[in-house]
Amino acid sequence: MRIPFTKMHGLGNDFVVLDARAQALPPINGDIAAALADRHTGIGCDQLVLIEPSGNADLKMRIFNHDGGEVEACGNAARAVGLLVGGELTIETLGGTIMARPDAAGIAVDMGEPRFDWDAIPLAYAMDTRAMPVGWDMLESPVAVNVGNPHAIFFVEDLSAVPLGQIGPVIEKDPIFPQGINVNVAQILSRDAIRLRVWERGAGLTRACGTGACSTAVGAMRRGLVDRKVTVSLPGGDLVIAWDEDTPERKGRITMTGPATIAYTGSFDWGAYA
Numbered sequence: 625m626r627i628p629f630t631k632m633h634g635l636g637n638d639f640v641v642l643d644a645r646a647q648a649l650p651p652i653n654g655d656i657a658a659a660l661a662d663r664h665t666g667i668g669c670d671q672l673v674l675i676e677p678s679g680n681a682d683l684k685m686r687i688f689n690h691d692g693g694e695v696e697a698c699g700n701a702a703r704a705v706g707l708l709v710g711g712e713l714t715i716e717t718l719g720g721t722i723m724a725r726p727d728a729a730g731i732a733v734d735m736g737e738p739r740f741d742w743d744a745i746p747l748a749y750a751m752d753t754r755a756m757p758v759g760w761d762m763l764e765s766p767v768a769v770n771v772g773n774p775h776a777i778f779f780v781e782d783l784s785a786v787p788l789g790q791i792g793p794v795i796e797k798d799p800i801f802p803q804g805i806n807v808n809v810a811q812i813l814s815r816d817a818i819r820l821r822v823w824e825r826g827a828g829l830t831r832a833c834g835t836g837a838c839s840t841a842v843g844a845m846r847r848g849l850v851d852r853k854v855t856v857s858l859p860g861g862d863l864v865i866a867w868d869e870d871t872p873e874r875k876g877r878i879t880m881t882g883p884a885t886i887a888y889t890g891s892f893d894w895g896a897y898a
């Protein structure tokens with residue numbers, strides 16, 4: 625059985641996108657996702673993205689990390705799906721419903737409200753998530769934020785001095801993070817500019833991380849380090865993140881804006897992976 629796919633990326637964070645809205649696909653599990661994501665024996669990507677019908681949104685977006693783990697959110701993939709499908713979209717994810725729409729800078733995504741309570745990250749026990757009283761080698765006192773998925777953000781003076789490829793996997797799997805964690809290391813450049821590198825849970829170093837940019841921006845705002853709209857510069861390029869103010873009706877929501885790219889389309893033999 626041949627399965628069509630679209631290879632896409634958001635600032636170099638790359639995806640294999642399968643669309644199961646028109647034609648149901650055989651059931652996908654973590655092992656199949658990891659096999660497709662493998663860059664040597666599969667098609668190769670940071671995340672596998674599955675578009676399915678939804679009962680309460682325009683579509684459902686399922687996300688599998690490179691290691692096969694299914695996760696709650698992926699900001700860059702939300703922009704990719706927004707580009708692929710087009711128009712204004714509500715997207716159901718395991719982390720909540722988000723909204724994508726075309727924008728002069730590419731695609732804008734309303735990522736919803738950030739969560740800060742220790743048990744919403746989640747962490748293994750109660751602590752201050754504005755500055756967790758923990759550290760690993762040169763990295764300490766991270767902010768913890770959940771933007772659909774869990775993130776720890778370390779602010780440093782010199783990003784290039786941090787061996788994130790070595791320290792990232794240690795933090796990712798630390799038992800203080802019962803569901804793992806995406807590890808963000810950020811350098812504040814000004815009141816409206818942040819430089820960021822991310823070790824992603826289940827995918828390692830990526831060229832960009834949309835939810836990482838959202839959580840880092842919000843974490844910096846929580847500490848009063850930046851204004852409520854910032855440009856986050858990742859190795860693959862820039863994202864603009866805004867966090868609007870709480871209103872009497874609702875808590876402030878995050879908007880992430882940036883490009884998305886269709887690289888190519890193809891198909892693969894399902895039997896080779898399942």
Ligand SMILES: N[C@H](CCC[C@H](N)C(=O)O)C(=O)O
Nearest residue numbers: 698699700773824825834835
């Ligand atoms: N590694 C993330 C999922 C992908 C997030 C990232 N690619 C993005 O653009 O937000 C996690 O395990 O929560």
